[in-house]
Amino acid sequence: MPYYRPMSPELKTDRTRVRRQPARGHYGAKEVYAILDEALICHVGFVQDGQPFVIPTIHARLDDTLYVHGSAGSRLIQVAASGAPLCVTATLLDGLVLARSVFNHSMNYRSAVVIGRGRAVADPDEKLRALRAVSEHVVPGRWNDARQPSAKELEATGLAALRIAEASAKVRSGPPEDDEEDLALKVWAGVLPLHLEPGEAVSDPGLAPAIELPSYLKAWRR
Amino acid sequence: MPYYRPMSPELKTDRTRVRRQPARGHYGAKEVYAILDEALICHVGFVQDGQPFVIPTIHARLDDTLYVHGSAGSRLIQVAASGAPLCVTATLLDGLVLARSVFNHSMNYRSAVVIGRGRAVADPDEKLRALRAVSEHVVPGRWNDARQPSAKELEATGLAALRIAEASAKVRSGPPEDDEEDLALKVWAGVLPLHLEPGEAVSDPGLAPAIELPSYLKAWRR
Numbered sequence: 001m002p003y004y005r006p007m008s009p010e011l012k013t014d015r016t017r018v019r020r021q022p023a024r025g026h027y028g029a030k031e032v033y034a035i036l037d038e039a040l041i042c043h044v045g046f047v048q049d050g051q052p053f054v055i056p057t058i059h060a061r062l063d064d065t066l067y068v069h070g071s072a073g074s075r076l077i078q079v080a081a082s083g084a085p086l087c088v089t090a091t092l093l094d095g096l097v098l099a100r101s102v103f104n105h106s107m108n109y110r111s112a113v114v115i116g117r118g119r120a121v122a123d124p125d126e127k128l129r130a131l132r133a134v135s136e137h138v139v140p141g142r143w144n145d146a147r148q149p150s151a152k153e154l155e156a157t158g159l160a161a162l163r164i165a166e167a168s169a170k171v172r173s174g175p176p177e178d179d180e181e182d183l184a185l186k187v188w189a190g191v192l193p194l195h196l197e198p199g200e201a202v203s204d205p206g207l208a209p210a211i212e213l214p215s216y217l218k219a220w221r222r
Numbered sequence: 223m224p225y226y227r228p229m230s231p232e233l234k235t236d237r238t239r240v241r242r243q244p245a246r247g248h249y250g251a252k253e254v255y256a257i258l259d260e261a262l263i264c265h266v267g268f269v270q271d272g273q274p275f276v277i278p279t280i281h282a283r284l285d286d287t288l289y290v291h292g293s294a295g296s297r298l299i300q301v302a303a304s305g306a307p308l309c310v311t312a313t314l315l316d317g318l319v320l321a322r323s324v325f326n327h328s329m330n331y332r333s334a335v336v337i338g339r340g341r342a343v344a345d346p347d348e349k350l351r352a353l354r355a356v357s358e359h360v361v362p363g364r365w366n367d368a369r370q371p372s373a374k375e376l377e378a379t380g381l382a383a384l385r386i387a388e389a390s391a392k393v394r395s396g397p398p399e400d401d402e403e404d405l406a407l408k409v410w411a412g413v414l415p416l417h418l419e420p421g422e423a424v425s426d427p428g429l430a431p432a433i434e435l436p437s438y439l440k441a442w443r444r
């Protein structure tokens with residue numbers, strides 16, 4: 001019972017083909033984009049001296065370009081911008097799946113894996129567009145409210161870009177799938193849904209009391 | 223304002239030294255373990271033909287061993303068990319940090335990065351212990367309630383082990399850090415806390431009505 005219906009297999013290659021549970025694999029841009037757009041963070045994989053590193057960071061998507069954000073001097077951005085092979089993975093956890101047997105336990109999730117080679121984002125106009133996309137990706141409405149970056153701040157911001165040309169989505173949803181012979185066991189089975197929930201906003205200790213919580217933050221949901 | 227006080231630098235090497243915002247880096251086993259133990263999923267990085275891959279999966283820790291779970295035939299487990307270099311990263315997102323300037327926006331998070339070489343878990347006793355740890359890691363109390371794995375199921379379960387000897391934790395917490403000259407701006411600043419919340423449990427459609435939700439699930443929190 002896939003969460004999405006598969007679309008065109010445009011992002012499928014032998015490197016992004018889902019091998020385990022192939023019915024859970026999807027390769028349409030729509031499915032991959034939806035996961036990248038909902039996830040607040042991604043995990044970027046890169047290789048240095050044969051050793052893989054996986055670093056969490058913030059991203060945003062504009063059309064078929066995935067932007068990865070960091071400090072200009074960070075290893076992540078330097079490697080990502082160098083043209084080295086990358087893997088960017090975003091995962092949304094939707095629930096714990098409790099089967100009658102330990103073996104059939106699972107999780108409901110949606111994950112997107114994008115591979116390719118990154119490039120530096122050096123042009124100030126593209127940098128500003130990408131930074132705005134990152135800001136609006138995390139908190140829609142914030143960009144026009146906060147003080148926008150100065151030229152010096154733009155320079156200190158690191159951004160790498162990756163074209164979303166080779167990717168896959170993997171999705172599990174729905175109830176547990178127990179073996180026929182386990183169905184009569186007197187064990188509770190089902191799904192415990194999980195959701196990332198915002199708590200009550202905590203004002204900065206130095207905030208002037210007259211400044212109220214903006215409506216886009218009151219309405220923030222994921 | 224680090225979330226934890228740094229302990230002994232026992233897991234620090236040049237490869238795991240936090241380069242950006244070094245004050246956020248911690249290298250004690252206690253800090254690294256706490257993040258691994260709270261995270262429901264991790265992202266495993268491995269290299270194939272020079273290309274990094276980052277795959278989400280479930281893990282558990284027993285003392286200084288990190289177990290990564292999957293299907294026995296999966297690429298992830300096959301590579302992880304082969305002795306190839308791995309990176310296992312677990313990230314907990316604690317909040318959105320909204321500064322008065324776009325540039326100083328951030329997130330509150332705790333992440334742990336473990337690198338090393340994996341090994342296969344072949345011994346059935348260790349496999350059972352590790353599987354129990356994975357089950358109890360996700361839902362404490364579930365192992366003794368559900369049907370435990372058969373010999374055949376144990377064989378189909380893939381587990382790789384990684385000794386936690388080279389690792390780091392990176393933690394950001396607390397309010398935004400605005401530049402002095404931005405403090406008078408009329409922009410709301412502060413933190414929007416985020417938390418993974420369980421929703422109402424959804425019983426399996428085939429569940430006998432007499433079977434009630436177990437207390438360990440009613441009490442489930444992260």
